[in-house]
Amino acid sequence: MNYAYYPGCSLESTSPDFNESTKAIVDFLGLGIGELPDWVCCGASSLHPSDKLMSLALPSLTLESANKEQKDIMVQCPACYAHLREAQEALSHEGHEKDDLVQVIGRDVPAKMKIKHLSEILLNEVGIPALQEKMVKKLEGIKIASYYGCVIVRPKKLMKYDDPENPMVMDQLVSATGAQSIDWPFKTKCCGAGYSISKTEVTLDLTYEILSQAKKNGAEAISVLCPLCHINLDLRQKAIEQRYGEKFNLPIFYYTQLLGLSFGLDPKKLALDRLFVNPFPLLKSKGI
Amino acid sequence: MARIGVFVCWCGSNIAETVDVAKAAEVIAKIPGVVLSVDYKYMCSDPGQEIVKQAIKEHNLTGVVVASCSPRMHEKTFRKAAADAGMNPYMLEMANIREQCSWVHDNKKDGTQKSIDLIRMMVEKVKRNKPLQNIKIPVTRKALVIGGGVTGIQAALDIAAGGVPVILLEKDMSIGGHMSKLDETFPTLDCSQCILTPKMVEVAQNPLVTIMTYSELEKLEGFIGNFKATIRKKARYVDIDKCTGCGTCWQKCPVKVPSEFEQGLGVRKAIYIPFPQAVPSRPRIDAENCLKLKEGRCGICAKICPTQCISYEDKDVLIEEEIGAIVVATGYQLMPTSAFGEYGYGKYKDVVTSLQFERMVCASGPTLGDFQRPSDGKKPKTVVFVKCVGSRDPAHYYSYCSKICCMYTAKQTMLFRHKVHDGNAYVFYIDIRSNGKNYEEFVRRAQEEDGAQYIRGRVSAVYQDGEDLVVEGADTLTNSQVKIRADLVVLATAMEPPKGIKELAQKLGIGYDQFGWLTEAHPKLRPVESATAGIFLAGCALSPRDIPDSVSEASGAAAKVLGLVSKDELEKEGVVAKVREFSCTGCQNCIRVCPYTAISLKDIRDRAGNLIRQVAEVNPGLCTGCGTCTPSCPSRSIDLQGFTDDELYAEINAMAELI
Numbered sequence A: 001m002n003y004a005y006y007p008g009c010s011l012e013s014t015s016p017d018f019n020e021s022t023k024a025i026v027d028f029l030g031l032g033i034g035e036l037p038d039w040v041c042c043g044a045s046s047l048h049p050s051d052k053l054m055s056l057a058l059p060s061l062t063l064e065s066a067n068k069e070q071k072d073i074m075v076q077c078p079a080c081y082a083h084l085r086e087a088q089e090a091l092s093h094e095g096h097e098k099d100d101l102v103q104v105i106g107r108d109v110p111a112k113m114k115i116k117h118l119s120e121i122l123l124n125e126v127g128i129p130a131l132q133e134k135m136v137k138k139l140e141g142i143k144i145a146s147y148y149g150c151v152i153v154r155p156k157k158l159m160k161y162d163d164p165e166n167p168m169v170m171d172q173l174v175s176a177t178g179a180q181s182i183d184w185p186f187k188t189k190c191c192g193a194g195y196s197i198s199k200t201e202v203t204l205d206l207t208y209e210i211l212s213q214a215k216k217n218g219a220e221a222i223s224v225l226c227p228l229c230h231i232n233l234d235l236r237q238k239a240i241e242q243r244y245g246e247k248f249n250l251p252i253f254y255y256t257q258l259l260g261l262s263f264g265l266d267p268k269k270l271a272l273d274r275l276f277v278n279p280f281p282l283l284k285s286k287g288i
Numbered sequence B: 001m002a003r004i005g006v007f008v009c010w011c012g013s014n015i016a017e018t019v020d021v022a023k024a025a026e027v028i029a030k031i032p033g034v035v036l037s038v039d040y041k042y043m044c045s046d047p048g049q050e051i052v053k054q055a056i057k058e059h060n061l062t063g064v065v066v067a068s069c070s071p072r073m074h075e076k077t078f079r080k081a082a083a084d085a086g087m088n089p090y091m092l093e094m095a096n097i098r099e100q101c102s103w104v105h106d107n108k109k110d111g112t113q114k115s116i117d118l119i120r121m122m123v124e125k126v127k128r129n130k131p132l133q134n135i136k137i138p139v140t141r142k143a144l145v146i147g148g149g150v151t152g153i154q155a156a157l158d159i160a161a162g163g164v165p166v167i168l169l170e171k172d173m174s175i176g177g178h179m180s181k182l183d184e185t186f187p188t189l190d191c192s193q194c195i196l197t198p199k200m201v202e203v204a205q206n207p208l209v210t211i212m213t214y215s216e217l218e219k220l221e222g223f224i225g226n227f228k229a230t231i232r233k234k235a236r237y238v239d240i241d242k243c244t245g246c247g248t249c250w251q252k253c254p255v256k257v258p259s260e261f262e263q264g265l266g267v268r269k270a271i272y273i274p275f276p277q278a279v280p281s282r283p284r285i286d287a288e289n290c291l292k293l294k295e296g297r298c299g300i301c302a303k304i305c306p307t308q309c310i311s312y313e314d315k316d317v318l319i320e321e322e323i324g325a326i327v328v329a330t331g332y333q334l335m336p337t338s339a340f341g342e343y344g345y346g347k348y349k350d351v352v353t354s355l356q357f358e359r360m361v362c363a364s365g366p367t368l369g370d371f372q373r374p375s376d377g378k379k380p381k382t383v384v385f386v387k388c389v390g391s392r393d394p395a396h397y398y399s400y401c402s403k404i405c406c407m408y409t410a411k412q413t414m415l416f417r418h419k420v421h422d423g424n425a426y427v428f429y430i431d432i433r434s435n436g437k438n439y440e441e442f443v444r445r446a447q448e449e450d451g452a453q454y455i456r457g458r459v460s461a462v463y464q465d466g467e468d469l470v471v472e473g474a475d476t477l478t479n480s481q482v483k484i485r486a487d488l489v490v491l492a493t494a495m496e497p498p499k500g501i502k503e504l505a506q507k508l509g510i511g512y513d514q515f516g517w518l519t520e521a522h523p524k525l526r527p528v529e530s531a532t533a534g535i536f537l538a539g540c541a542l543s544p545r546d547i548p549d550s551v552s553e554a555s556g557a558a559a560k561v562l563g564l565v566s567k568d569e570l571e572k573e574g575v576v577a578k579v580r581e582f583s584c585t586g587c588q589n590c591i592r593v594c595p596y597t598a599i600s601l602k603d604i605r606d607r608a609g610n611l612i613r614q615v616a617e618v619n620p621g622l623c624t625g626c627g628t629c630t631p632s633c634p635s636r637s638i639d640l641q642g643f644t645d646d647e648l649y650a651e652i653n654a655m656a657e658l659i
Helices: A008-012 A016-029 A044-050 A052-069 A078-092 A096-105 A118-126 A128-133 A169-176 A200-216 A227-235 A237-244 A255-262 A280-285 B021-029 B046-058 B071-084 B108-128 B150-161 B192-205 B248-252 B291-295 B300-304 B354-361 B405-419 B439-448 B501-508 B547-565 B589-593 B645-655
Strands: A003-006 A072-075 A115-117 A143-147 A221-224 A252-254 B004-009 B034-040 B063-068 B092-096 B135-138 B143-146 B166-169 B209-212 B215-223 B226-233 B256-258 B267-269 B317-323 B325-328 B351-353 B382-389 B424-429 B453-456 B459-465 B468-475 B480-486 B488-493 B535-537 B569-572 B577-579 B599-605 B611-618 B638-640
Touching: A003 A016, A003 A052, A008 A016, A008 A078, A008 A227, A016 A118, A016 A227, A016 A252, A016 A255, A044 A052, A044 A078, A052 A072, A052 A078, A052 A096, A072 A078, A072 A118, A078 A096, A078 A115, A115 A118, A118 A128, A118 A169, A118 A255, A128 A169, A143 A169, A143 A200, A169 A255, A200 A227, A200 A237, A200 B459, A221 A227, A221 A255, A227 A237, A227 A252, A252 A255, B004 B021, B004 B046, B004 B108, B021 B034, B021 B108, B034 B046, B046 B063, B046 B071, B063 B071, B063 B108, B071 B092, B092 B108, B108 B645, B143 B150, B143 B317, B150 B166, B150 B192, B150 B209, B150 B325, B150 B547, B166 B215, B192 B209, B215 B501, B226 B325, B248 B300, B325 B501, B325 B547, B351 B354, B354 B405, B354 B488, B382 B405, B382 B468, B382 B480, B405 B424, B405 B439, B405 B488, B424 B468, B453 B468, B468 B488, B535 B547, B577 B611, B589 B599
Parallel strands: A003 A072, A072 A115, A143 A221, A221 A252, B004 B034, B004 B063, B063 B092, B143 B166, B143 B325, B166 B209, B325 B535, B351 B488, B382 B424, B382 B488, B424 B453
Antiparallel strands: B135 B569, B215 B226, B226 B317, B256 B267, B459 B468, B468 B480, B577 B638, B599 B611
């Protein structure tokens, strides 16, 4: 394992809870994954529809940093993951796109490094048995819906993450903690993503359905792996409840927080106190 | 010494307007070896041909060049005239000064010069031509039809109607194919069984037809008119000649397995017939599920069989048959639905394929036509039909249109409404393709009389919500999102080539496309022929087709077979490749490039029978004279007769005025 951590802008700004819980479990597991020096914003959701070439060039610079450090890249934000992989694809195939890219960066960037989401690394490289060895607390009796969002699985050919219709990576990690991972149909539904700010009502409609489906299928909490999904489900949950007159009270965890809990890490270190939907009553009721 | 006669045609004004024919004849007359060079208004007319015949006799000509139209037009005419005058027809060549000269030029000076060049080239070629003989091939008067669906059945019946014996080969245990599984058929809504079963019986009773079920082609050797087919009769564990089809065995068999014929909606036994009207109405034992064959216990069927026709020791048998012509009618299969996670097939019991829907409404289906959904037996009130599942989707699955789904979906909405009068049928579609006789009217009827609601757009997801399925999709006409709560979802999954088709095509030496559909010799003008002589194609083996098209093609292919076997011998042109054995090194380059598998290795032995070396040998029956082999030969030991290197170089040198 030879990864460097690329947090991206979201984890540095809007989602410090994801960032902190990530660092906490990576350190706890002793994976030796430090932050990648000189990383650059991936272009996020605003650049790729407005300037395709620039949206490839920015992540290419991050790939170059990884080359300098001779590291593979570990990512948490699915949008960062997508953009890094797009740049990698563009740099790996001869053609006009690569020519333009090389011209705008000023040099060729070999892109043979691995780019992986932490959930994949934990499942496939660390492995469930190794994780369970370090678990001190069973999250038994808590029913959790794993919600992946739309970005991490699509397009399948680019992301190569898991089955886009029924991914199981996070479900397996959640189950490993002793929690009950429920089967439900909205694992990869869109949460409204960027409409959160420009057309909030679209996001509210979509997230309402996600929360309803999770609840209908028996979920007591939701586990996510995308900072934007988290904002839309957690930060906006009160607004959703007001708009539809329905109480959900579904805590929205990052999967890293759930793993951290099972490792017996301090809830404060996992930034559980930063969540908008207070998770402590639920955890308490389950004796966690 | 060559004595060449040249005949320049005016073709009325067609040639004469752009070519000074008299001058051309005059210039050509000066070429050494040309003893006669004349022009005439219409060489192809009777008097024109008479001039050629007379000249051959009077001037004792060794070769003739007719400078006129394309050889495609009149080579046969003039070669026949030459043969009538006692000359080997291959000693006559045509110089095309019409299509390739006068018709494409308007300057008479240049036209004349070009025609002189063209004629001179052919004169030099004809000087080097060798007499060739046509090749005669004997023909076996027996046909093999591969595939026992409606296409194969029709082909077998039509071939037998021409008095020719035919073997109908079917890999499953009964003939009937997909059509036997359908309920009613578009656009007339006549019952599929009612129109197919009589044909199945007719073909079974025809004394000229031998039906071989549960059998597959193992190997094919030989060539047009002279194929040798090896057929594998798979172990059935039942002697179908002794069996009377009484049914005692399958009534008593204790093992229940999902029925393939019922698309998994019903059950069958381990010894079974697939459906009551099966032909032959004889069971087989499914070795994977039979307790006796798997674990050595039970054995009840053999004990109770009144005719003792069950043998657990049955083995595959190989049979060899001499065959003159073959029809490939291997049909299709539906794409495996496991690919469509977004539609929840396999996850939700009430998401079914169109073929499962047919069994659900069919009077002979597992519910005897009582329309129930698989999960709880409830009668569905709202059904959503999704078209183009896997078809027209180059990003994920198949780029082609499966052709029949528009029509059968319209039909299925009708069948549904005829079962559930107040039901709602929704159809998601990309386009409605109803271009057959009475097809458009049929779709209109589904919409206007039976109330099917068509929504233009694709479905993005199907999921379970309580007892209902929720179908989410787009309506691209109103630019809105649609959400329908349904009791049943029917997927019109793509048709794809059946499993094993590529291996079969390789055995037959015929082509297939990137998907595995078999390739016709010409998509418009030779639609039922493969590129391999003597092998014909029909129905869905070529690409998705409906029943009328498949049946028409079956009759077309049968006509081709009858035409082929109507003569005792086939005659084909002598333009085939020939190997110079003394210089051939046996490198096999030509064998690898030959598209018709016409070349093989031959042993050269001394008098004591010791192998000295191996050389290439051309089977003139298979060779089409395409010439692919000749440039592949490093020692120039293979040549196409009628177009030898010597002859072609002479033409080229003449063009360059090197001769």
